[in-house]
Amino acid sequence: MRIYGPNGTTLGTPSSGTKKTGSSTFSLPDAAPTADARPASAPRATNSIDALLAMQSVEDATERRKKSVQRGRGALDVLDELKISMLAGSITPATVARLKTAAADLKASSGDPGLDSVLSEIELRVEVELAKAARG
Structure with a gap:
């Protein structure tokens, strides 16, 4: 990024060998450490790991x-x-x-009422076929 102006660079002008020195200087005030200063402590790793594992186990609606x-x-x-x-x-x-495994898998809710309705109808059909197979 180029800056053109009184303090920036301009095209075609040679730079002068002398530099301006400002009369103002920057300095930090001398401040004594406060009495409330606590030593730095290491973060609690177990809590953060537990939180990460908990977040990984939570499914969002699209995954479900x-x-x-x-x-x-x-x-x-x-x-x-x-x-x-x-x-x-x-x-x-x-x-x-x-069929028995499929019937057991269909018990979980998806969170979508329309999809849950269709899955319950599939589950009913699977249960009917299981009852027919057990009878015969």
Whole structure:
């Protein structure tokens, strides 16, 4: 940044060899240390680490929503596998176990009322299919 003016640089003018000396000088007043001065202490590391860990464990609304959507899609995928295995005539115990896991995963709330409504309908369908599988 260039400053043009009485104290700044200007283009094309040679600088003079003499410098002006100001009559005013800057000095700090002599102040005695106050009696309230406390020695510096180290920060409390355990509190800051605990706070950082607590902040990392808190999910924001978008993360909760993403995870809920993934759980819902996973449950729908398992329901599709169940449908295909029912049409083929062979329901495997692994598919029933995956249905139970999907039903347990759908219990968590996403915070979005519309999404929670859809997830509860998926959960109801999974529970109905589990009851049918247990009956048969």
